[in-house]
Amino acid sequence: MTPSAILGICAGLTAGIQLCGFSLAYALQTEKFYDIVGGINFLILVAYTAYAGQDASRDILWSNDGRKVANTIVFSCSRLWLLLFLAWRAHERNGDSRFDGVKDKFGMFLLYWTVQGFWVFLISMPTVFVNAVSDASHDFSILDMISISAFAFGVVFEIVADIQKAIWVKKGRQGVFCQVGVWKLSRHPNYFGEMIQWWGAWLFAYGSCNGEIKLQWLFSILSPLFTMHILLNTGGTGVMNANGKNLKRYYDKCPDEYSEYRTNTSILLPMVGYKYIPTFLKRTLFMDFERYEYKPLAKQSESKSE
Secondary structure (H helix, E strand, C coil), rough: CHHHHHHHHHHHHHHHHHHHHHHHHHHHHHCHHHHHHHHHHHHHHHHHHHCCCHHHHCCEEEHCCCCHHHHHHHHHHHHHHHHHHHHHHHHHHHCCHHHHCCCHHHHHHHHHHHHHHHHHHHHHHHHHHHHHCCCCCCCCCCCHHHHHHHHHHHHHHHHHHHHHHHHHHHHHCCCCCCCCHHCEECHHHHHHHHHHHHHHCCCHHHHHHCCCCCCHHHHHCCCHHHHHHHHHHHCCCCHHHHHHHHHHHHHHHHHHHHHHHHHHEEECCCCCHHHHHHHHHHHCCCCHHHCCCCHHHHHHHHHCCC
């Protein structure tokens, strides 16, 4: 089976899984297994491609290809952690506030599930490509070793950040905003880990081109690009959701401390000495965009004008 055919089947599987999840969720009027279905969708795709990318007639088996095995293991660890963490968080919060006023509206609720389907499919594209190509080299190149290390590092870093913050929340949110562990070095270390891993996955997939720049590999750059778009530009989640007007609680309770934290701490890249970085670099290379700032005066002016 060709890589393109396998990719097409993955698209069909994803559509079917998400539609089944939506149908059940709408009938029960619940969002509690939304993230769980997303996680299971990821795992089904990686399992299917590991099987479908084999060619028994030529003794090309997934288990004999170290690149495919490494890629599949890192991907599975990443998505299994996401499934478990989001399921635990939804249980702890007794639901998901993103769906307040949504799950009883057929069209809007369906849109949420459709977006999740696109997210799962696009994120998985590099891994699908690696598993689907049967004639690629099994040997690890220098780029392979660097990129799979970046992929694994991003997964581990995100897990560490999630666990550290979860423990901090369980202990009563001491200090109002999280500054434990890697959160001392980055304001959003979990999102940094999420972005890094998909750039690593995409670069690793290049090794499956087998000397040719395949169109499917080029299109799989949508994986890291879509991840960055969702986390940086979408209001309901990610950096966009955590900043702007949602910083009000910090500026109300500890304005001086939080202002100092923002000045001294990178928005994504874990580092020290962030306060010495020129503002124009923060607003560009470091992606600490002005739209993420809390602007109470502007908000008050808008309210008065209304």
